[in-house]
Amino acid sequence: MAQYMMLVYEEEVDPAEQAEREQVTPMLVDLHASLREAGLLVGVQRLYSTESATSVRVRDGQAEITDGPFAVTKEVLAGYYILECADLDEALKHAARLPMAVAGWATIEVRPVMSPDQWLDTAREAGVDLSDEDVRNLA
Amino acid sequence: MSGGAQPADPVADAVARAFRDERAIVLATLIRQVGNFQLAEDAVQDAFEAAVTAWRRDGVPANPGAWITTAARRRAIDRLRRNRSVADRAERLAELTRLDAQDEEPSMDDESMIVDDRLRLVFTCCHPALEMPARVALTLRALGGMTTGEIARAFLVAEPTMGKRIVRAKRKIADARIPYRVPADEELPDRLRGVLQVVYLIFNEGYAATEGDRLVREELCDEAIRLGELLTRLMPDDAEVWGLSALMLLHDARRAARVDPSGQYVALDAQDRSLWDQDRIQEGLAKLERAVRLRRPGEYQLQAAITALQVQAPDAEATDWAQIAELYGALASLNPSPVVELNRAVAVGMAFGAAAGLDVLEPLLGDQALERYQPLYAAHAELLGRAGDAEGAARAYERAIELSANAVERAELERRLGALE
Numbered sequence: 001m002a003q004y005m006m007l008v009y010e011e012e013v014d015p016a017e018q019a020e021r022e023q024v025t026p027m028l029v030d031l032h033a034s035l036r037e038a039g040l041l042v043g044v045q046r047l048y049s050t051e052s053a054t055s056v057r058v059r060d061g062q063a064e065i066t067d068g069p070f071a072v073t074k075e076v077l078a079g080y081y082i083l084e085c086a087d088l089d090e091a092l093k094h095a096a097r098l099p100m101a102v103a104g105w106a107t108i109e110v111r112p113v114m115s116p117d118q119w120l121d122t123a124r125e126a127g128v129d130l131s132d133e134d135v136r137n138l139a
Numbered sequence: 140m141s142g143g144a145q146p147a148d149p150v151a152d153a154v155a156r157a158f159r160d161e162r163a164i165v166l167a168t169l170i171r172q173v174g175n176f177q178l179a180e181d182a183v184q185d186a187f188e189a190a191v192t193a194w195r196r197d198g199v200p201a202n203p204g205a206w207i208t209t210a211a212r213r214r215a216i217d218r219l220r221r222n223r224s225v226a227d228r229a230e231r232l233a234e235l236t237r238l239d240a241q242d243e244e245p246s247m248d249d250e251s252m253i254v255d256d257r258l259r260l261v262f263t264c265c266h267p268a269l270e271m272p273a274r275v276a277l278t279l280r281a282l283g284g285m286t287t288g289e290i291a292r293a294f295l296v297a298e299p300t301m302g303k304r305i306v307r308a309k310r311k312i313a314d315a316r317i318p319y320r321v322p323a324d325e326e327l328p329d330r331l332r333g334v335l336q337v338v339y340l341i342f343n344e345g346y347a348a349t350e351g352d353r354l355v356r357e358e359l360c361d362e363a364i365r366l367g368e369l370l371t372r373l374m375p376d377d378a379e380v381w382g383l384s385a386l387m388l389l390h391d392a393r394r395a396a397r398v399d400p401s402g403q404y405v406a407l408d409a410q411d412r413s414l415w416d417q418d419r420i421q422e423g424l425a426k427l428e429r430a431v432r433l434r435r436p437g438e439y440q441l442q443a444a445i446t447a448l449q450v451q452a453p454d455a456e457a458t459d460w461a462q463i464a465e466l467y468g469a470l471a472s473l474n475p476s477p478v479v480e481l482n483r484a485v486a487v488g489m490a491f492g493a494a495a496g497l498d499v500l501e502p503l504l505g506d507q508a509l510e511r512y513q514p515l516y517a518a519h520a521e522l523l524g525r526a527g528d529a530e531g532a533a534r535a536y537e538r539a540i541e542l543s544a545n546a547v548e549r550a551e552l553e554r555r556l557g558a559l560e
Binding site for chain 2: 048049051052053054065066067068086087088089092110112117121
């Protein structure tokens with residue numbers, strides 16, 4: 001067995017269209033349950049929109065913090081970390097410690113992960129009917 | 140009655156006054172208590188809306204601040220009950236309910252608590268993970284008492300645009316968990332620099348409006364000065380905090396003299412010095428002195444010292460330009476910047492003649508960062524004119540006029556171009 005990461009890319013849309021998209025949530029609940037049952041699902045997480053993204057790059061030993069996601073140029077995604085932090089400041093501090101950031105060749109995009117509860121709430125706000133049991137299957 | 144002057148509305152006035160004087164303090168405390176910026180702000184907003192109706196019905200309360208505090212807390216409790224996604228919701232609700240059951244408000248004399256809450260709010264609003272325009276808007280709204288509409292007008296953007304910017308920033312604070320706390324000691328100097336930068340940017344936007352047809356937007360200058368003073372109360376041991384406050388006061392003292400009655404820009408050497416606000420100058424000098432006593436020199440203190448030399452001289456001729464040039468040199472060694480170098484060139488030109496000034500300025504003409512920087516060409520034109528090169532001066536003025544986005548400033552450049560030969 002080998003592990004594979006699947007990265008979900010999508011265009012960000014206005015709130016009305018996003019509410020439409022939330023309607024797939026019951027399908028995700030079923031899919032995640034069956035993947036988990038088959039022992040295939042290592043992890044799945046939803047991110048908040050790029051509006052809550054912060055980018056960190058280190059220049060001359062100083063962390064440069066900017067609002068917004070990393071603008072795609074020649075660089076490609078090379079890996080990821082998921083860290084448990086008290087708040088954004090702690091996350092940014094660790095991002096600036098990564099050796100590839102310190103060496104200056106990598107920019108670290110820091111994105112908050114949505115909690116299962118918040119994921120469920122977001123879908124519910126869009127009118128999707130879900131039980132509390134579904135949280136466990138969703139994430 | 141119709142067609143007459145707007146009738147006085149004491150209730151509306153009282154609400155407006157409470158908004159300006161109390162909102163920031165109530166908000167700062169409530170954010171700590173509910174642990175959610177957006178929810179606290181919404182609750183404070185609700186409380187002010189409720190005040191309009193309640194005060195019209197029952198009269199303006201004796202202590203409007205206490206009324207708003209209680210009302211905002213109750214609205215926060217309602218909102219917390221409905222919002223499941225707030226962290227530690229149960230504990231927060233219990234604490235708020237306990238506070239609400241107390242007979243009297245916790246004493247407002249608890250000055251240190253208020254100071255701490257306001258400091259937290261300062262650092263949240265000026266967090267580097269927010270885009271700069273959002274930091275400025277949040278700071279003006281949450282710490283100054285400006286409404287979204289006032290901020291939008293001051294920055295010449297449509298109100299819905301400014302509203303969206305603020306909503307987006309608040310959502311990021313919640314989603315990304317931008318903390319509500321004073322940064323740790325090792326981060327503090329860096330983060331404090333960021334705070335001062337936001338305040339100075341607000342001041343500059345007001346003092347030398349980059350766009351529009353007014354040269355000075357007083358409301359932004361006043362708000363920045365108020366914020367600067369707030370910071371000196373919150374962080375009295377930081378020399379640069381005093382330095383920035385002094386710098387803004389010393390600049391602002393010249394406000395009335397910078398624009399003539401017809402709205403034309405008046406250059407420093409042509410200003411009517413009797414229009415300079417002597418009280419402001421004294422206040423600025425006292426703050427600068429206070430800063431210098433802390434013996435931690437910094438950029439704002441140096442700039443304030445430069446401005447102090449300018450405002451204390453009886454006229455432009457008698458200004459100690461050699462000393463100013465030296466201070467710009469010190470500033471450049473602290474933070475090398477082509478803009479500082481440009482200012483040094485102007486001071487050198489005043490102290491040691493146009494040729495000496497041009498020697499410092501001319502290398503800057505190839506600097507990419509200044510390629511579209513109007514003051515560079517205006518200063519170049521001035522020095523060339525004084526050195527007797529009218530043709531070169533005209534070319535430089537034309538470039539400066541082309542780059543100017545402010546109508547008042549452009550008119551002055553055109554007048555100077557016309558006055559050549």
